[in-house]
Amino acid sequence: MTDRSLPDQLDLIAGQWREPTLERADSIEDPNTGEVLQRQRATDPDGVERAITASEEAYPQWSSTSAEERAAALEAYADALAPLAPECARLESLGSGATIGTTSMLSFIFHAAFRLAAEQLRSGITETRLEGPTGRDVEVHRIGWGPAALLVPWNAPAPMAAHKAASALAAGCTVLIKPPERVPHGTALLGRGAEQAGLPPGVVQVVHGGPEVGGRLVTDDRVRAVSFTGGIVAGRAIAHACAEGLKPAQLELGGHGPLVAMPDADTAAVADGAVALLTTLNGQWCRALGRLLVPEDRREEITEAIVARLEAIRLGDSLEPTSAMGPIVHSSHLAMLADRVGELRSLGGTVLAPTPLPGGALAGGNWMSPTLISGVDPAHTREEVFGPAATVHGYSDTDEALEIANDNAYGLEAYVIGTDEDAAMDLGRRLHAGGVKVNGTSPMSLHLMAPRPAWGISGLMDEGTTETIEFFCGTRVVGVETSGETPAADAAGEAS
Template identity: 35%
Template sequence: MLVHEGLYIGGEWRTAADNPSIEVRSPSTEELIGSVPAATPGDVDAAVAAARRALRSAEWAGLDPERRAELITRFADELVADLSERAALTSKQNGMPISVALPAEGELPVGLLRYYAEMIRNQPVEECRPRLDGRGTTVVRREPVGVVAAIVPWNFPQTLTMFKLAPALAAGCTVVLKPSPETVLDAFELAAAADRAGLPPGVLNVVPGGADIGSYLVAHPGVDKVAFTGSTAAGRSIGEVCGRLLRPVTLELGGKSAAIVVDDADVAAMAQRLAGVSLLNNGQTCYISTRILAPRSRYDEVVDAVAGLADSLTVGEPLARTTQIGPMVSSRHRDRVESYIALGVSEGAKMVAGGDRPDIDRGWFVRPTVFAGVDAGSRIAREEIFGPVLVVLPYDELDEAVVLANDSDYGLGGTVWTSDVDKGIDLARRMETGSVGVNFYSLDPGAPFGGYKDSGLGRELGPEGLTAYQHLKSIYLPL
């Protein structure tokens, strides 16, 4: 069992003997696997104060981009050293299949650190532009936005931390990280790696806790920017606070993404790829295509293919290499997913796969579930379930498919399935969503990621992800 006695604040592991503990249980065995101290408001105050000191310190603010990039690269090197162990730690905490965790939680955080380190090496701190009126020049300067409150969820904890931490460090910001209570252990391992890499004291601080600590951190007067990934409801509350405070905020929120299956699609090939597109991480992924829109002329064929895929997937222990679907992150979350399955039945949808628990003695498992005959206005077709539950909806014409895809409060991901790539690109352009895959879906760290509508504000990844952590200052010079 992994037990931490202190909090990482100001470059030190501070003893927190009197703090209540956050206990982490394995979703596959239900056994206790670790604990950390829960942060108090006083701990948050200390973390923010440490971050503010570091922000102006010679050890951090005094570094040129090359030296800062060297530190970030050293951080990446430290993460490489225990890559497999970190990936397994995520699997143990949230049930992610290890086949997903190794690239997503092991390799991608390292890649993001190196990507932004290289970007900051090649980005000038200042550039000189001629004035449009011809009366001199303007120096455009990039400066760090300041102290960043980074609040991350449990589904991809290390990757989503690095969506924020890597560009923030590259920009010269300092960070107070609040991990989700379900996945706090890996946050402490990241902090230990940062410490070994030599990040100056206060550049990274970790304050685990629940929604109360998150709210306290978001509204803290010492915070300059908030970066949040999580539910739309929580994001709306955070956005309201940041709007009142005129505080920059990035919000990556929920989704109910659509997959448009064109009548010329290779349905068998599509079904094989849906495991990673629509059921990734046990369905606990924000951008996955959980609404399958099928042409009425091929509706039964699509339903059979999707149901067949769901029934074929191996459900089991997340650390087993053959597992494709692991458990839900918690008993409470499994109850939520199962309540939606019951709701789908009560709404009159036809369950064509799954709908029950596998024959496994322990753990919070749900078999992948597929509904056909679903009304487009039903709750299972409109609300984010965040579990392995798919709905298949019919359409008659492609224009109707686009309308159905866009008839959502969300707009985060989406896919198009067709043998005509140009047609797929055209359909992708018409979809009101932040990202679309044609015949597959995989995030590109070099391109911006984020949502339309209730799926969030701002963008992460790509050069745009770095810009989100920079202030731009113009210095006007006469002739």
């Protein structure tokens, strides 16, 4: 029998577990059935204060450990988390509606992120040496800024939190993790793993709540760095608060990814790519399909191929391995998506939603067919939907396709599908996006060591294997200066 239970929501503050004392107005739902499973809970202001204080107190000792010591601690952390990965996958699937197949795949990141960060430490990412003019090296040290707030969204929270936490801990920061209020349980397992790995109290802490708790973390002067993945409204507020405090902020705020089908694109390849982008994480991810751009004379052919595939998609219980796609995370989000599709229909859109919805015991769930909307002027389709819905636009030539694709303020991920890879790559180089995948649509990075940039309103500061560690670091340069004239090699540089 499928386990549909949720553990208690528990804070980890200064090495102690406790239930958050405040009850929020909103609920945690089983999105498959619509059943309320728990009330959302929040850490009270005193608890947040104690967590920040403990993080500040733990920072000097943690940051002063050697890179090798931190690497060993991160590997022990990974060892503690690995047995928790199946439970993490179950909790993420039950809470978010993502299929258990998807959450099981992503749960590898839940522990592997810490091994990868340990490898980076051993590679020397936090200390380099330059040949100095006196014969002594100039030392370049990268040192963790201090306590760091890590705020993650509800669509794949635990793997995102693991990447942020592993990177921050590798840098020498202590971390304050706030899980998403709708899907908190998988992320909270990071606290259990830290305890089992023997990390000192205060190095990893978990607090709960919504914007009120996140706001306290972000605005506190003792929190010296903030890494946030989520919506643009919250992202702007965090950017403003961090600017006021002159603290670094790493923001990943969503996208509105175009998929350009080149004139020579194989119809099946385009259809498969579009369906994957509409159904991965149930369309609720920042790199999902926003606009499908196809040659005008092939619009009907490609649309029919996509619809045929969507008719065969099995929408079902997210915890059942045979389900190809699960439900929308929460009834309130489903209502928002319905409003957005209705708005596009009112603008002249033709709505195609061909996937059958579940019935029986699942009839009350948050179900939505992957949806295509055609016939809407591109000027009205510039905003992210954050769900399994995309608009379809015909183009006369690739210059027009490029113009439509780039006509929005986002710039996270874009996709090009074409038979001539050189031509597809050439168009990809001109797309306004931090990442462009040619003939591929997977949620994984193109390369383990490639950065994950965000352009425009999609965010600030690159993420990546090395980039996120470096974000959490300040740089200190130490060396012996020669007396007398400035070395010739520096003559063209600016005096500081």
